[in-house]
Amino acid sequence: MNRKVTFNGWLMLALLLGFQALAQTPPRQPTPNDTLKSPKVLTDNRVAIQIYAPKASEVIVSGDFLGGAKPLTLTKDANGVWSVTVGPLKPDYYTYTLMVDGVRTMDPKNPVIKQGISSLENVMALPGAETVFEDNRPVPHGELRQVWYQSNTLGMARRMHVYTPPGYEKGTTKYPVFYLLHGGGDDDSGWPTVGRAGFILDNLLAAGQAKPMIVVMPNGSMPLPPSTGMPDQTTMQKMRALFADELVKEVMPYVEKNYRTQTNRESRAIAGLSMGGFQTLDLTLSRPELFNYVGVFSSGFFGPTIDEAETKYASVLKDPGFNKNKKLFWIEIGKDDFVMDANKKTLALLDKHQIKYQYKETAGGHTWTNWRQYLNEYVPLLFR
Structure with a gap:
C-alpha cells in the first residue's frame, strides 16, 4: 500500500469532516458588545463609560476624573450593557478602572492603558484647547x-x-x-x-x-522584601x-x-x-x-x-x-x-x-x- 496516498486520503477525509461540522455549527448571534464604544465622548464634554457584562450583578468605576469622590455605580440596561455618564469634564487625559462584581477589570473596548508595578488602568482622552x-x-x-x-x-x-x-x-x-x-x-x-x-x-x-x-x-x-503588610520605617x-x-x-x-x-x-x-x-x-x-x-x-x-x-x-x-x-x-x-x-x-x-x-x-x-x-x-x- 502506498503510505503517501493513504495519508493524503485521511487528510482529505479529516478536512471534509471538519467542513461538515463547521457547516452544522449555528451562526454566532450578534450582541450589543459588537458595536459598543467606551469611553464615548458626548456633547458638553461628558463621557459615557460602558461595558457589556450581562451576567454581572454590580459594576462600579473609579478614576482621577472624580477628584477624590467615591466610585460611581453603573446602570444595567435590558441588553446587558452597564453604563454611566460622567462630566462635564475639563479637557485632559484621565485614568479609570472598572470593578465588575468585585474584580478589577480593564475596559475591553479601550486599548489605551497605564502600567503600574502591580496593576493597570485605562486612559481616556478628552481633547480641547487645554490639552x-x-x-x-x-x-x-x-x-x-x-x-x-x-x-x-x-x-x-x-x-x-x-x-x-x-x-x-x-x-x-x-x-x-x-x-x-x-x-x-x-x-x-x-x-x-x-x-x-x-x-x-x-x-x-x-x-x-x-x-x-x-x-x-x-x-x-x-x-x-517578602512581607505580609505595609513596609515599616x-x-x-x-x-x-x-x-x-x-x-x-x-x-x-x-x-x-x-x-x-x-x-x-x-x-x-x-x-x-x-x-x-x-x-x-x-x-x-x-x-x-x-x-x-x-x-x-x-x-x-x-x-x-x-x-x-x-x-x-x-x-x-x-x-x-x-x-x-x-x-x-x-x-x-x-x-x-x-x-x-x-x-x-x-x-x-x-x-x-x-x-x-x-x-x-x-x-x-x-x-x-x-x-x-x-x-x-x-x-x-x-x-x-
Missing part, C-alpha cells in the same frame, strides 16, 4: 526608547525610558540631562504614557520654549538608600556612557512627583554635588521622616554654599493635595536653614492632571 501642550501635534518628535540594563546594585535586569530630542541621531551635540522620577505604585512607563512627557517635550522644543535635553525616566520602585529607609545607589551607580553611568551627555552638575536636573519628589529631596540633600536644578512635585518628607531629616541632612542644611550651587529649587503642589501637611513641614525645615526655593500652589490635588502641568512649567526653566 494642546500635551497632545501629539504635527511638530518634530524626539525618540522615546525603552532601555534595558543590568543592575549590579539590585542583581537584576532593569528598564528605564530615555527621551532624546529631535535630531539627536544625526548630530554630534552633547546634551544636558534631566532625570524625571515617577510616583509610588508606578514604574518607568508612567511619565511616557499618562504623563505625556515625550509630547510635552516635543511641543516645548518646537515652540522654542525649552533647551534641547535628554530626559531619563528610571524605575524608582525598588523590589521590596526601617524598610522604607533601605528602599530610599537603594534607589539612590541605583540612580548614582547604575542609571547615571549607563546614560553618560551610552548617550552624548554633558556630565557636569550645571548640566544635570532632577524632578519627581510624590514618591519621586521624596527621592528627589533625599538625593538633593544627601548628594548636593549632583544636580543644579531640582523640582519637587506634590511631595515632602512624609510622616516620621520629617523628624529624621534634620539629623540625616544636617551637614548639607548647614552648608552656606548649598544655595550658591542650586540654580533652581522648584516646589509645586495642589491646594487640595493630601500630602500638603508633609509639604508644609518640609518647607518649614528648608526655611529654618535658609534654603532658598521657589514655591507655587495650584488648584487640584494629587493627580496626573497637575503633574503634567508642572512638568510643562518646569522644563522651560532648565539649563538657562
Whole structure:
C-alpha cells in the first residue's frame, strides 16, 4: 500500500469532516458588545463609560476624573450593557478602572492603558484647547526608547525610558540631562504614557520654549522584601538608600556612557512627583554635588521622616554654599493635595536653614492632571 496516498486520503477525509461540522455549527448571534464604544465622548464634554457584562450583578468605576469622590455605580440596561455618564469634564487625559462584581477589570473596548508595578488602568482622552501642550501635534518628535540594563546594585535586569530630542541621531551635540522620577505604585512607563512627557517635550522644543535635553525616566520602585503588610520605617529607609545607589551607580553611568551627555552638575536636573519628589529631596540633600536644578512635585518628607531629616541632612542644611550651587529649587503642589501637611513641614525645615526655593500652589490635588502641568512649567526653566 502506498503510505503517501493513504495519508493524503485521511487528510482529505479529516478536512471534509471538519467542513461538515463547521457547516452544522449555528451562526454566532450578534450582541450589543459588537458595536459598543467606551469611553464615548458626548456633547458638553461628558463621557459615557460602558461595558457589556450581562451576567454581572454590580459594576462600579473609579478614576482621577472624580477628584477624590467615591466610585460611581453603573446602570444595567435590558441588553446587558452597564453604563454611566460622567462630566462635564475639563479637557485632559484621565485614568479609570472598572470593578465588575468585585474584580478589577480593564475596559475591553479601550486599548489605551497605564502600567503600574502591580496593576493597570485605562486612559481616556478628552481633547480641547487645554490639552494642546500635551497632545501629539504635527511638530518634530524626539525618540522615546525603552532601555534595558543590568543592575549590579539590585542583581537584576532593569528598564528605564530615555527621551532624546529631535535630531539627536544625526548630530554630534552633547546634551544636558534631566532625570524625571515617577510616583509610588508606578514604574518607568508612567511619565511616557499618562504623563505625556515625550509630547510635552516635543511641543516645548518646537515652540522654542525649552533647551534641547535628554530626559531619563528610571524605575524608582525598588523590589521590596517578602512581607505580609505595609513596609515599616526601617524598610522604607533601605528602599530610599537603594534607589539612590541605583540612580548614582547604575542609571547615571549607563546614560553618560551610552548617550552624548554633558556630565557636569550645571548640566544635570532632577524632578519627581510624590514618591519621586521624596527621592528627589533625599538625593538633593544627601548628594548636593549632583544636580543644579531640582523640582519637587506634590511631595515632602512624609510622616516620621520629617523628624529624621534634620539629623540625616544636617551637614548639607548647614552648608552656606548649598544655595550658591542650586540654580533652581522648584516646589509645586495642589491646594487640595493630601500630602500638603508633609509639604508644609518640609518647607518649614528648608526655611529654618535658609534654603532658598521657589514655591507655587495650584488648584487640584494629587493627580496626573497637575503633574503634567508642572512638568510643562518646569522644563522651560532648565539649563538657562
